[in-house]
Amino acid sequence: MASIVNNTAHLIIIAGKMYIPRKPVKVADLGALKSKYPEIGAMIRAGQLLVTDEQEAAKIAAEYEQMEIDDLKAYAKAHDIKLGRASKKESILEAIRKAEAEKWEKKG
Numbered sequence: 001m002a003s004i005v006n007n008t009a010h011l012i013i014i015a016g017k018m019y020i021p022r023k024p025v026k027v028a029d030l031g032a033l034k035s036k037y038p039e040i041g042a043m044i045r046a047g048q049l050l051v052t053d054e055q056e057a058a059k060i061a062a063e064y065e066q067m068e069i070d071d072l073k074a075y076a077k078a079h080d081i082k083l084g085r086a087s088k089k090e091s092i093l094e095a096i097r098k099a100e101a102e103k104w105e106k107k108g
Helices: 030-036 038-045 054-065 069-076 089-107
Strands: 002-006 012-014 017-019 024-027 049-052
Touching: 002 017, 002 054, 012 038, 030 038, 038 049, 049 054, 069 089
Parallel strands: none
Antiparallel strands: 002 024, 002 049, 012 017
């Protein structure tokens, strides 16, 4: 089984499935998915989506989770994401993910 990792700084939604930056999504049949949604193949070729095995996917996810609080705050500021009272790493990550999901849902 392969995993797809969003290699961009923004949320990608294809067919109602969210690809959160640096968070692996397991894919049972990548060939069928690419056949049904050609944009996935294009994004893989462009490097926006990475196809990895489970071990590599876990390593990539861990790197995102290991970002320092100051780096996460800088990312939020650069992307105009309001953190509210979030001060701990997990709450900052959650605020970023939520804001990105809402932003991209509005864009349809």
